[in-house]
Amino acid sequence: MPKLRQSPLSLTIRIDISDDAWIGHGKIELLEAIADCGSISAAGRAMNMSYKRAWDLVEETNQIFGRDVVQRQVGGKHGGSTALTDFGKELIKRYRRIERVAATAAYDDLAALKSDVTRRKRIS
Amino acid sequence: MPKLRQSPLSLTIRIDISDDAWIGHGKIELLEAIADCGSISAAGRAMNMSYKRAWDLVEETNQIFGRDVVQRQVGGKHGGSTALTDFGKELIKRYRRIERVAATAAYDDLAALKSDVTRRKRIS
Numbered sequence: 001m002p003k004l005r006q007s008p009l010s011l012t013i014r015i016d017i018s019d020d021a022w023i024g025h026g027k028i029e030l031l032e033a034i035a036d037c038g039s040i041s042a043a044g045r046a047m048n049m050s051y052k053r054a055w056d057l058v059e060e061t062n063q064i065f066g067r068d069v070v071q072r073q074v075g076g077k078h079g080g081s082t083a084l085t086d087f088g089k090e091l092i093k094r095y096r097r098i099e100r101v102a103a104t105a106a107y108d109d110l111a112a113l114k115s116d117v118t119r120r121k122r123i124s
Numbered sequence: 125m126p127k128l129r130q131s132p133l134s135l136t137i138r139i140d141i142s143d144d145a146w147i148g149h150g151k152i153e154l155l156e157a158i159a160d161c162g163s164i165s166a167a168g169r170a171m172n173m174s175y176k177r178a179w180d181l182v183e184e185t186n187q188i189f190g191r192d193v194v195q196r197q198v199g200g201k202h203g204g205s206t207a208l209t210d211f212g213k214e215l216i217k218r219y220r221r222i223e224r225v226a227a228t229a230a231y232d233d234l235a236a237l238k239s240d241v242t243r244r245k246r247i248s
Contacts, residue, residue: 009139011226012146015234016134017241065240087240098233102135102226109222110139116189116211117141 007103008114015098021064027057028095031088034058034070038081065091131227132238139222145188151181152219155212158182158194162205189215 014024033043044054061069069088073081084092103110138148157167168178185193193212197205208216227234 009141011222012138012140013226014136014138015237016136017237022136023237066243091237094233094237098135098230101229101233102137105225105229106222109218109225113139113141113147113218119190 007107008111011099011103011106011110013095013099013102015095017064021060023061023064023091023095027061028092030054030057031061031069031084031092034082035084035089035092038083040070040082061091131231132235135223135227135230135234137219137223137226139219141188145184147185147188147215147219151185152216154178154181155185155193155208155216158206159208159213159216162197162207164194164206185215 012025014022016022030043030047030049033046034040037043037046040054040058041051044051047054049057058070065087067087068085069091070082071085073083136149138146140146154167154171154173157170158164161167161170164178164182165175168175171178173181182194189211191211192209193215194206195209197207
C-alpha cells in the first residue's frame with residue numbers, strides 16, 4: 001500500500017448525526033482507550049476523565065446508534081474486563097478512515113494554510 | 125461545474141494549527157456573520173455571543189495567522205463599519221473548501237454510518 005502523505009496540519013473531525021448528537025475525537029479516543037485498557041474506569045483515568053463522564057460518553061454513543069459499543073467479558077482469562085463490541089470496533093475504524101481520507105483530500109488547502117502560519121513565524 | 129452530492133451526514137472540521145490554536149466552525153461562522161452584518165457587535169448578537177467573546181475570537185484568529193482578518197471602514201457609504209480583509213475572506217473560502225472536499229471524500233463512510241443510525245430508528 002502506498003504510504004499516505006503526512007497531512008500538513010492536523011484535521012479533527014466531528015460527524016453530526018443530528019442537532020444534538022455527534023461523534024467526535026473525544027468519544028473515539030475513549031473507545032480506543034477502553035480497547036487498550038480493558039476497562040471503562042482505567043480508560044477514563046488514562047484520559048483524565050471521571051468514571052461517570054466516561055460512562056456517560058459510552059452510554060451516549062450507545063444511544064446514538066441504538067446498539068452497544070462495549071461489552072462486559074465474563075469468565076475466562078479476561079473475565080471482569082470490558083471490551084469493544086464488533087460494532088464499537090467498526091465505528092472506530094470508520095471514524096479514523098473518514099479522518100484520513102478527509103485530510104488527504106484537503107491536503108493542498110491545508111498546506112497553503114500551514115504556509116500562512118509559517119510565513120508569520122518567520123517574520124515575527 | 126457538476127453539482128456535488130449532498131453529504132449524508134454533516135461533517136464539521138477543526139484545523140489544528142498548534143497544540144492550543146485551531147480554526148473551527150465557530151470562528152469561521154463569526155467571520156461570515158461580520159461580513160453579513162458589517163460589524164463585530166451585530167455579528168456577535170446574531171450568534172448569541174457577547175461583544176467581548178466575539179472580539180476575543182477575532183483577535184485570537186489574528187494572532188494565529190499574525191495578520192488581521194477584519195478591518196475598520198472609515199468614511200464613504202460604509203463609514204464606521206467593519207469588513208473582512210482579503211486574508212479574512214480567503215480564510216473562509218479555504219475552510220469551506222476543506223470542509224467540502226473532506227465531506228465528498230468521506231461520502232461512502234458517512235453514508236454507511238447514516239444507515240446505521242437510520243436502521244436503529246426503524247427498529248425502535
